[in-house]
Amino acid sequence: MSAPRFPTYFLSHGGGPWPYMKGPMREHYRLLERSLQDLPAQLPERPRAVLVVTGHWEEDAYTVSSSPAPGMVFDYYGFPEYLYHIQYPAPGAPTLAERVHGLLSAADLPARADAERGFDHGTFSMMKPIYPDADMPIVQLSLRHGYDPAEHWRAGQALAPLRDEGILIVGSGLSYHNLSKFGPAGAEPAMQFDGWLRQTLAAGPEARREALMHWAQAPSAREAHPREDHLIPLMVVLGAAQDDPAVCVYGERFMGVAASSFRFGVDRTPTAFDQLAA
Template sequence: MSERLPTYFVSHGGGPWPWMKDSVGPAYDKLEASLVDIKRQIGVRPRAVLCVTGHWETRDFLVSSSAAPGMIYDYGGFPPHTYQIQYPAPGDPALAARVAELLGAAGMTAGTDPQRGLDHGTFSMLYPIYPEADMPVVQMSIRHDLDPAVHMAAGRALASLREEGVLIVGSGLSYHNLRQFGPGGRVASQQFDAWLQHVLLDLPPAERKDALLNWSAAPSARVAHPHEDHLLPLMVALGAAEYEPGAMVYHEDDFFGNLAVSSFRFGRAAG
């Protein structure tokens, strides 16, 4: 594939929401529509998806390498049927090895994990895009050190995959403070989201990079992300498209009734 696919940072929502429409009603309609629209934006069928998930932290980068990954129900308090969900997308061991190889060539320790299954940051986000579960999926962890420069460098190391038909998606949330998911998080989410939009959409590449490397100085940064596991996938997605324009592909100010959240694309859309 000669087309260079864009990359994405997706705010993936809460828990297994695509399987809870009877109880959540229209709460996720805008997010779902934005995910479905990714197909139109990329214009081609990728060879595979590489999902950098905020739900998998490891000392060194690891890449899921099972040919048939299982399911990880990494959530609690949801209806019983959500612990029986199956999203039987195939894995891609060859791609997993390629990801680890590229990271290693860039001086980062990386390995593969044949036991790792799909967590909800991956399968809940992918289901609206590929409901048939026929798109090969490989997951990549974030590192325990949560170093934004390292994660941006990892994206840079993986950039060539975009010309090999691999869709790189960072899956997290632009606001992730579970203790203030509701009215208490409204102002902080708005302040941080406004900053994030300005940085990703308005600044030239060098300034954008510097601002993200110093993200913790942003307004309400540590309220929005007390633990930045759901922000670090953004660094990988941006690093893989470091000098390309950003676009906001999803935004709402009333997520969970109160919060501002957004998703972004880096690189131009085909459709």
């Protein structure tokens, strides 16, 4: 019996180490948290491991974390001291890292492994609600300098076989990422770009690829993403998604701006949460 094919995801991961926060700010993440907690119920079975394409790691070659026990990367600032001592002790998966490296290299894409890289907050803040027991093996994949959307799409195509090998591929970013304009100043640009993104992802495979290769021409694109590090993980997961349709699995006005997350592939019976995400 063949293994089931896994969907791919582009997830808005929120800000900083939010699952570990205490106090009123934590309440802003209620709906995002519920969407992430719902994710395992959307899968055909429990994955063998998760490959996270993180918007918080950029190298001159696609770099895969290969430590069996990754540490932590506290890549944020201005938070209380206790948030620089948290731990998310999920295991790594060196065998998966080797497989990812091999698939990228076979596609003539520059690739290397990094045995020192720990989990950045684009990974651990997202994975904490999904797998709170930190018992799911995780491998991270970097973006490549230049943010070429076509090349990152091709990287996703190279990684597509993992979906039939029990691996969940997740792109971690934000559908809106302009830190200087969260709140009222960013509300209209975020809504315009989010509307374009939803419409584009709902289109047929060729139409959505063509549109996303020229994403900077979208309404308010550069106001939503002055630097596209939090958008480019979407290109990788779409390359891996092939022709699979998109479903919005999270959407709200988050701290004044529109934010969304998407799943590609694997139809299922909707859960109660889907009504909130629509």
